[in-house]
Amino acid sequence: MNAKWIHPADLICMVMQRIYDRGLTTLTGGNLSVMDDEGVMWVSPTNVDKGSLTRDDIVRVYPDGHFEGKHRPSSEYRIHHRILKEHPNFRAVLHAHPPALVTMSVLHEVPDTKLTVAAYEAAGEVGLAEYGMPGTLKLVECVGDVFNCGYSAAVLKNHATFLASQVDLFDAFRRFEQFNSTAELQLNAGTLGCLKSLTKPQIDAYEASVKKYAEAEFSVRSEAELALRRDLTVIARRAYAKGLFTGMFGSVSARTDGNNFIINPRCRDNACLSECDFVRVEDGKCERGKTPDDTAEVHQAIYRNNPDVNSVIVAAPVCAASFAVCDRAFDVTIIPESYGVLRNSVRIPFEALVKDKESIGRTMSLEHPLGIIDHLGIVLAGPSPLYAFDKLEVAEFTAVSIHQAIRSGKEIKSMTKEQLEEADSQ
Numbered sequence: 001m002n003a004k005w006i007h008p009a010d011l012i013c014m015v016m017q018r019i020y021d022r023g024l025t026t027l028t029g030g031n032l033s034v035m036d037d038e039g040v041m042w043v044s045p046t047n048v049d050k051g052s053l054t055r056d057d058i059v060r061v062y063p064d065g066h067f068e069g070k071h072r073p074s075s076e077y078r079i080h081h082r083i084l085k086e087h088p089n090f091r092a093v094l095h096a097h098p099p100a101l102v103t104m105s106v107l108h109e110v111p112d113t114k115l116t117v118a119a120y121e122a123a124g125e126v127g128l129a130e131y132g133m134p135g136t137l138k139l140v141e142c143v144g145d146v147f148n149c150g151y152s153a154a155v156l157k158n159h160a161t162f163l164a165s166q167v168d169l170f171d172a173f174r175r176f177e178q179f180n181s182t183a184e185l186q187l188n189a190g191t192l193g194c195l196k197s198l199t200k201p202q203i204d205a206y207e208a209s210v211k212k213y214a215e216a217e218f219s220v221r222s223e224a225e226l227a228l229r230r231d232l233t234v235i236a237r238r239a240y241a242k243g244l245f246t247g248m249f250g251s252v253s254a255r256t257d258g259n260n261f262i263i264n265p266r267c268r269d270n271a272c273l274s275e276c277d278f279v280r281v282e283d284g285k286c287e288r289g290k291t292p293d294d295t296a297e298v299h300q301a302i303y304r305n306n307p308d309v310n311s312v313i314v315a316a317p318v319c320a321a322s323f324a325v326c327d328r329a330f331d332v333t334i335i336p337e338s339y340g341v342l343r344n345s346v347r348i349p350f351e352a353l354v355k356d357k358e359s360i361g362r363t364m365s366l367e368h369p370l371g372i373i374d375h376l377g378i379v380l381a382g383p384s385p386l387y388a389f390d391k392l393e394v395a396e397f398t399a400v401s402i403h404q405a406i407r408s409g410k411e412i413k414s415m416t417k418e419q420l421e422e423a424d425s426q
Helices: 008-021 077-086 099-106 117-123 137-148 169-189 200-209 223-241 296-305 320-325 336-342 350-355 357-363 385-407 417-425
Strands: 031-035 041-043 059-061 092-096 127-129 153-156 161-165 214-216 251-255 261-263 279-282 285-287 311-315 345-348 370-373 377-382
Touching (some): 008 031, 008 169, 031 077, 031 169, 041 077, 077 092, 077 137, 077 161, 092 169, 099 153, 099 169, 117 169, 127 137, 137 153, 137 161, 161 169, 200 350, 223 251, 223 261, 223 385, 251 296, 251 385, 261 296, 296 311, 296 377, 311 385, 320 370, 320 385, 336 385, 345 357, 350 370, 357 370, 377 385
Parallel strands (some): 127 153, 214 285, 345 370
Antiparallel strands (some): 031 041, 031 092, 041 059, 092 161, 153 161, 251 311, 261 279, 279 285, 370 377
């Protein structure tokens, strides 16, 4: 969706509904704002059900500070107004109270955005704001001071998070969702062992390594290609609905013929993808006017080295991906289903992602369908999009069980050698 053609009041209602539905705020918690081209700030109201906002509920705040609407603006509207007024490069501001970010706030810490490349893309460096009572001028000053230091996101001590976007409110939501996912991943990974972070040069090297595909005109659309586009659309949306993708991160592809494939696009919302959004990659070139996901070369390498793999998924669900930011191995031998579907997991170093993506293709196979890519997430290889998605679900379910077992404080009892041999014989 293109936010510039959507009325600011409708935009706030749409994004707030999504925040509420994703469990990122409570009925009356959180607030959003948008600055329009005439210098009027539109902001969500105070003490109104965030799950059923209408355009008539949204409040206008004019440049001189007076407001219009049937409700009072959010008690935090002065923070929104200060950020947008003092930093005209920002177009939208989001504030909400998801549990993971609240957890970070009560620890007086900010999530480590250098744990994954997606986390840093979403939020960059993050500031920590001193405590101020909600609705007070002190809190306005505390948050404003952080944004004046050049940050676009702030964790408020004993409160939650503010995040601003230079693009629009949709962008703010996708970045906020990814930022919260980072907090969840960090808290999960903390139960596994010592966390590992990237350096800024490593992040820069990764960004520089992302292939820029030349474009080509592909006029013929076969029935098989159209069917694959339909299947991939369903799977991308399903992965998002189940929390396996975020709007910002997660890619799924399918082989068309030879080493050619279709993959979701870069910088598009996984929750809203349609068949026409997917990008055809053929003979090293991509469909004109589109940009494939940054992980396209990883998909390509797996297809090139494994003629029996017909679908690849890269994702970072918060439990499975936590193994990608620590040294603990992902044990898939806890139950016959996880062992039967995943067989085993392979560790892929971050350096391979930057310098030798072809080695990832040589590491993965249908016999080794689960890869843990350091500081990226997990990669799954399957004989079809549906079975690749099944592996993704099983991987996250398995990781959830491991995390819960660890939290119990008791010993995890994986399948024995005899039990694994029995499973192999079936």
